[in-house]
Amino acid sequence: MNDLISHSAGSIPLPVHKRTVWLRLWRWLAVLIATVIAIVGMYFGRQAFLARHLEAECRRLEAARDWPRLLITAQEWHRHQPHRREPLKAGVTAGKALRQPASTAAFLRAWPKESADDVPWLSMLAELQLDLLRQPIEGAETCREMIRLVPQDLSARQRLIFFDAVTMQPAALLKDVRDAAQSACDLPEFYVYAFLVDGLRLNNALERLQRWTTPTRRQELLMVAYAMHSARVLEGSIPSIEEGRATALRRSQEQRTDYMQQLHTMFPENHEVLAYDLEQAVQAGQSLKVAECLTRAKPVADRDHRFWRARGWLLMRTGDLAGAGAAFREALVLHPMDWRLLHFQADWDRRSGNLAKAEVTQRLASRGRGLESELLAAPNVRLIPAESLHRLADFARDCGDALFAERIRHHANVAH
């Protein structure tokens, strides 16, 4: 036998004791693998069993309207099957039935964000975050996810743009409105917000911000927005006869100063606070202050038309017409319907010796200024008359914003 083996191998024959060792090893390995397979199989079998059990239990609990136990069971089921939507759905059902928005939101937050089918659930989450849960920043993020999945989701865009407006984020607002316009998924109010972005006063913003700002979550964004809206509401308030215009103006000025002083103390590096200072300095013609504000600007300012506008203004003051022109062009790209910028641009035209062009630009700026007053006087941004929308469309067209012009015109025609 040994001879046979050695001859058939035709090479160096293994010693007998070594072959025995190898055979034993192979046997043990086979047993081990079989054991592992069996354990894994049992595990998955048990998991499947458990899942089936939990699923069945959830169905039973749901049918029995036993919401507290359904909530717990759904959590367990989700732990067992984290990628399945059914346990989340069960949890959401229980959370809603129990009127526990936090629990509901916890399931919704775990909802996969993969397809258009997921959007209704994300919408539910956004609604909770923007309302009952007072988590507007998270709510806005959820809206962005929804828009990513379904660019035609008007409700998500509406919520997001309202959030941008209430929280006074001009750059985000302009970007989101343009994105909505490009998707032709828009409402006329989007363009009103965009046009009024530098002087927006929303009737319900203070109330909304007050709701959002909780004692435990005093986010910088919300607090700054609250102060800014307060300042603007004061600015636009009509005094009563008892008070008199003079007193009202003075009170308004004092209160605005107070708000801003508080903000400066609390958030000295805040972009919006800096933008406010910048605007005030430009309005008062304070070149040094404008320069100082611009040096403090963070990279985010490169996407903010107000900073480019101020930069252009400052460069014009220093006689750098070329630099000013370039800065104005940057600003116009970000916000083509900026009448304040057009006003500076008219000054730029004059300094360039082009009075005829200055007149055209200045007239356009004045039209914009008039439109701003007209729109600010409207009782509700959703009740802007068609005539005003047509004027806004004309203005957008004359500012060279063909996309906005076309979309606003579309809505104006629908309103008619």
Next chain:
Amino acid sequence: MSEATGGGCGWLDFDRDGNWDLYCVQGGAVEPNGNSFQESDRLFRNVDGRFVDVTEEVCVDERRYSQGVSIGDFDNDGFDDVFVTNIGGNSLWRNQGDGTFRQWTFDSEPLWCGWSSSSAWADIDRDGDLDLYVCNYVNFDPLNPIDCRDAAGNRIQCQPNQVLPVPDHFFRNLGDGTFREEADRLGLRGDGNRALGVVVADLVGDEQPEIYVANDATANFLFVADAIGHFEDVALRQGCAVDANGRAQASMGISVGDYDRNGRLDLYLTHFEGEWNTLYGNFGDEGFRDVTGEVGGVEATLSRVGFGTAWQDFDQDGSDDLFVANGHIDDLGRSQVLAMSPQLFTISQERFHDVSENAGAYFRQVFVGRGCAEADFDGDGDFDLAVIHQNSAAELLENRSERGHWLAFDFVGRKSNRRGIGVRMTLRQSNTTLVQELYGGGSYCSSRQPRLIFGLGDDAAACDVEVRWPSGVIQVLSGISVDQLQTIREPLNAP
């Protein structure tokens, strides 16, 4: 609403005794024909520095609710006439040359019964006599006031934008004692006309008179005439319609000077609280620009409501000064802001400096200031001031500054209007060139003495002057010694 805006004063030498007399308007009844129980406007004769009320003697009987006055010798007879703007019908009082006045009717024109404010005499058609531009404020009938309410439905004092605008008037002097209203025909129309102030001067360097109108809360107008005398509002083109932030301000008074000594006339406008008084620098081919921030003039005026303003080198140190009469318009007795202190600024090296604290006791008090007008009423070679206040007496401010050298000029037009309104004078002394114009209108509802006074500081060198008359005649005078008043007559034989 109508109680808030008046009144003004005007300097005239009605009896040609060389002393400058003062006409002060008076509030009163708002009925179109006045009310005999109301006080008339007053004319004070300057008797060697004392002012004597001669209203009755000179037969002035102006009992309507007066707002402003402008003085001009419309018939070129050498005697100053008086135009009074009222609520409920304006009046022209012709100086008959015998120490009395007679109310003059605008023959062919229907009586304007609205609310006029400032007015300006100027030879706008260059025919040698003075035409009249009249600012009209808003369409508001004090006898039947409109009901203004806030968003909550509470009654409030009407704000300018709650009341309809009305167009201004331009009365062309036909040279035979009659006038014809031609504002429409000449294109003197602009949107949102709520005019409170006006000046007529060569503002764009075309050797023609332009009309600059200050509107309350709407864009200001700059009317420039073309070759055939048709006007166009170019304020937006020129950059003097709205402030540096593109906003129409609540403009009231206007004064004219040359803050940067570039030989072009700049505009200074007074405004409401929360808005600064605006300096529009004139940069020739580059138009105008709100340079208030650049000259440091923003902060000092934000808390005031400015009305009358006078731009002169009061202390004759070679740096121009600006007087502003301040006073709020609405206060219902619950706050202390109705009365405000007046202000005096000096413009040095193209920067504004508030020098009110050192300008005298008057500047440390508070008034409800309205119109003001400058005149050398004591004949000492510097400009003094008359300031009209609401709720308190008018004030005469005698200029007792430590002064530099000076040169003053009166004018006698022969081809041009008699007082030389519209004369532009360029004065050269050593290395300095100063430009002034005897512009029409100015300040607020008031009329200054038609005299140019140049402050020369320490330089006592003789001066050369070039006079450009409204007729186009250029007159050059050389080697004029300083510290004197010169009367310049327009040559008849010049080209």
